[in-house]
Amino acid sequence: MDLWRILRREALRNMQPLLLLAVLAAALNLALLTSLNDALLVLDDPEGLQRLLIVFLLSAFLWRIAQGWMMNAASKRMQAALATLRVDLLRRAVAADLPDAMAVGSSRLAQVAGAELQMLAQAVPTLVISFQSVAAILLCLLYLSTLSGAAVLIVLGFLVVGGILIGRSVIRLELMSETIHEAEGALSERSDHILQTLRECKLNRRRAANALADATSCAESLRKERHRFGAEYSHYFTISELTYYAALAGIIFLLPAVTDTDIATVILAGHAAAFIAYPVITIVASYPSYISAETAARSYLAVEAELKAAPQAVVPGRGSGMDDPFSTIALEGATFRHAGRDGTGSFTVGPVDMTVERGSVVFITGHNGAGKSTLIHMLLGLYPIQRGSLSVDGVTVGPDGLATHRDRFAVVFSDSHVTRQLYGATTLDDGFAEELLDLLEMSDKVAIDGRAFTTVDLSQGQKKRLALIAALLERKPVLVLDEWAADQSPYFRRKFYREIIPWMKARGITVIAVTHDDAYFDAADVQLQVDRGGIRQFIATVPAGGIPAPDLLPVSS
Known part of the structure; x- marks a missing residue:
């Protein structure tokens, strides 16, 4: 994956503190869950409820601090990496043979160094939160196993089936993202031509009409591709939601039928399964950002390859x-x-x-x-x-x-x-x-x-x-x-x-x-x-x- 190639090279150096913070935040999420579940078992014990309320509030406070540290660290690290990537691209352009740099083109270099790298910057915090969400899901499953091994198997079964369906949708989304990227490039080229030749267009209505018709055609193609992407993403999101509801229904309807489980365990297991919903939805919602970042990373690496030059610091020549x-x-x-x-x-x-x-x-x-x-x-x-x-x-x-x-x-x-x-x-x-x-x-x-x-x-x-x-x-x-x-x-x-x-x-x-x-x-x-x-x-x-x-x-x- 091209995104991970860039992040491993630039942004994932010394990322262990970030990952540890993500795991800590996930563990604090679990503390929130367990304090709520324990409270359900002691509703008739005021002192126990008060104690669990303190645990809940303390966990929430610590989670807020850990989450803030994690996001600030991710943003700082990514912005530093982003600055390095931008300057490195300019250094590669300066170091490259002129025909190679001219073949890439200044507009493409500007696009990659600007808007497309910004997609990477936006994606990294989302990826860190996704890692935290995965850790939260695993910890919740571990907690669920202490309540009922059968409940874990039921949830995992529905997650596997849903994951297969989601994976197929993901493949379609990635292919559509590539098509959208090409369509955006075509529309950008037509738009730039019109803006650069406004005087000529005003002096030649046929030229203006043809240029606008071409731009309109590109815009229509982009609209259709984005609509297809939106419909597929809706399908992807719906499958994810249904997977969650199916897992929750499995706890409620299947668990009592296949095991000798008391009502309290079913309620607690269902609550734990419900608690998994938020990290699952977070991962699902972040995927478009990941796709955009993957496309941007692929474009960045392609430009690097075309420049055929390593980034080099330029030493000033003789003054006179x-x-x-x-x-x-x-x-x-x-x-x-x-x-x-x-x-x-x-x-x-x-x-x-x-x-x-x-x-x-x-x-x-x-x-x-x-x-x-x-x-x-x-x-x-x-x-x-x-x-x-x-x-x-x-x-x-x-x-x-x-x-x-x-x-x-x-x-x-x-x-x-x-x-x-x-x-x-x-x-x-x-x-x-x-x-x-x-x-x-x-x-x-x-x-x-x-x-x-x-x-x-x-x-x-x-x-x-x-x-x-x-x-x-x-x-x-x-x-x-x-x-x-x-x-x-x-x-x-x-x-x-x-x-x-x-x-x-x-x-x-x-x-x-x-x-x-x-x-x-x-x-x-x-x-x-x-x-x-x-x-x-x-x-x-x-x-x-x-x-x-x-x-x-x-x-x-």
Whole structure:
């Protein structure tokens, strides 16, 4: 069972105190039962009733304390385990090969680390109470055996028959739970699509109608599956109730018929059987929570397996990489293959031979889908080289050296997510940040407060400028930009190629930029053109003045 695999690994360490508290609470439950049963035998003895009342009240008080301790301990232990599981999943995602992490997807990771793990948190206290209920049932049966061995056999007989019927229902409930989980995922995907494309839906009624029809179909499927689950759970609960009533009826009707038992024993045995009802109902009522937790655990373990990486603590790299003594970074016969679904539709980049000299400006060009971004990921060490090699100064970068190699780069991807927090920045109190804000013309819109931007609520082009500022504040020797200028105004695009790139080069920063801006190819020292997954041409930079860039007046951006 997947739930128990996770709990044994994270939450059931040193669980003996919890289990002992559960047994103690069950024993105190039995003390309540025996005090009540004993009171039935001394109804004409006021002193005996008073003594048993004290026992009953003391047992109830101690049971309340034990129950509170048990639940608090279970909650504390589970929340600690939950925090560990969430951080471990993030550590696995960071440690995993990028293709594996991207295949899992950020939305699925968020779902597993959020709502689904919360199901585990809710299930553990319920499981502890269920364990307590099982202990209470066993103790009540033990007490019942002191009254009548035949009564125990009758109760156990009905419990076994009921257990078989309940077990069949449980199997059906588990299968339905899997179907519901899949249906919920399908509806969540459709809902997310609609919410992410509200503007497009408003502009195209056919698109909106089709998307809503698809979501409605998924919602209807989910409704039907949940209805089936509810009906089956009602059946499951009814069987459990009938099992209890049948056991109680067996005590009342069968026990006097098969044994020579006095009325007092039948009453006490019936009371004991009735006392079993509450823990039985507790176990039955907790089962849906257990099923949900089992499904969540299975999903969590599946994501772990797909990430193919153990959780690893991330050790901060060098604070400033400008003193890194490397001279060249090279790909030699390097190949990476994107595997399509079911092994079809794959795309291969390579074999590639390229060398980046330190301090140079390299433009990577080519049509969409040619493999430019994949080439960048190979150079960064984010995609594993499947054939050939990645080397620095002629030394191959092996798996153990990838983390150090990646520390050389600051990157602004085409889809970079800009956050207020400057997590990767080094020193911020030497005026460099203010210089960058002025250079990127953002001083009148954003400031730096502590280690964060004051806002990121800006246009797309301005967000890209903030991303560039954040990357430069990492003070790495190599800056990689993927279609950075695509979101900029004509004025600022010209400034980027004619002022900002020379400014970076003058400070010894190696610039590698993916670009389509052919009017500014002369800003590079080297241009590499990617075509159909390989570097088909190695083109020297267009001589200065060979492709004139238009003179543009500054405009608002």
